[in-house]
Amino acid sequence: MAAPLTASALPRALACPASCALPAVSSTSDEAERGTQVHAFMQAIADGTPVDEALAAVAEATRALCAKINLAHVPRGGETEVAMAWDVDARRARRLEVDGHRQYEPTATEIPGTADLVLWLDRPVVIDWKTTSHDFDARSAVPQLEHYALCVANIAWADEVECAVGVIADDGAVEWSRWRMDAAALDRAADRARRVWERVQSARAHQGEHDVTLGNHCRYCPSWRACPAHVRAVRQLAAGEVPAITAESIGAAYSVARAVEKSAEAVREGIKRFVSEHGPVKTGNQLVSLNKRGALSLRTL
Ligand code: SF4
Known part of the structure; x- marks a missing residue:
């Protein structure tokens, strides 16, 4: 089944x-799990849960990071996990009922989404948390935030909406990117939603x-x-065809490297899951196990 357009x-x-x-497969990774835990922590804080209590609910592997997060500028008193959908035909938004796992039931012409936090002020504010990875670019979150802003503006009858992305670094620092959307910017977001929706329909056909x-x-x-x-990128490297690094090819070469890393990560995650479920595995003269930090270890016996 294809991934939904959200x-x-x-x-x-x-x-x-x-x-x-294309057919999609849902999967998880350490990075995704860390992001989920940090989001749950930030949600609890925004909902007014005392820090100690919120920390106690976080998985151990992510607790140290959450404990370091600078909470000084985390807004309180808004509404967390606000599920909405924008109808690209009707150019209208509505609130969505969800069961707590972001399971939506949008219509065929709706693009749904859940904002991490909305402050329903005269000029509403939509906020999303991101956890950093080495090459995360906050600008990549702009269409997502602007889609929430479009929904919020329509639901609240607001002419302007503020967008804010709080990027949480490994040292707990929160770096904010903020921008304001006026009526013209909201219109452009509605046009973009329609355009993307049409391109996805055409790809599906x-x-x-x-x-x-x-x-x-x-x-x-x-x-x-x-x-x-x-698939081509993985086959290319598996066949030993290392791309030449030139000014012209460097972007493509990096994309090939990232594609191969993704496949390797999926294999590692599969092995980790297997060893977690079955314990250390001896194959020939090698032992595959997890060390105290939960990392994979391959030892020759
Ligand atoms: S090019 Fe990238 S985004 Fe597009 S289907 Fe392939 S992996 Fe997904």
Whole structure:
């Protein structure tokens, strides 16, 4: 089944509509789990839960990071986990009922999404938390935030909405990117939503190999296993064809490296899950196990 077109998928769908047309597989990783835990912690803080209590509910592996987060500028008193959908035909938004796991039931012409936090002020504020990875670019979150802003403006009858992305670094520092959307910017966001939705519909109707290009947008793509460019990149490196590094090819070479890392990460996660469930595994004269920090270890006996 293809991945749904949601607010958080918008940046990727803008660059690659086929990512919402190819078969998708949901998966998790240490990084994704860390992001989920940090989001739950920030939600609890924004909901007014005492810090000690919020920390106690966080998985041990992420607790140290959460304890370091600078909470001085985390707004309180807003509404957390606000689920909404924008109808690209009717150019209208509505609130969505969810069961707590972000399971939406949008109509065929709606793009749903859940804002981490909304401050319903005269000029509403939509806030999203991001945890950093080495090459995370806050600008990639703009279409997602602007989609929430579009929904909020329509629901609250507001002419202006403020967007804020709080990027949480490994040392707990929170770096904010903020911008304001006026009526013209909100209109542009509605046009963009319509455009992306149409491109995704066209990709879904397409027969044969999809036209795709690897890039930063591939990072959280749930369709990467079925992506022809991804498969080509992995085969290329597996065959020992290391791309030449030139000024012209450096972007493509980096994308190939990222694609291969993604496949390798999926293999590692699968091995970790297996060893967690079955305990250390002896194969021939080698022992695969998890060390005290939960990292994989391969030892020759
Ligand atoms: S992995 Fe493939 S399908 Fe997914 S976003 Fe990248 S190019 Fe598109």
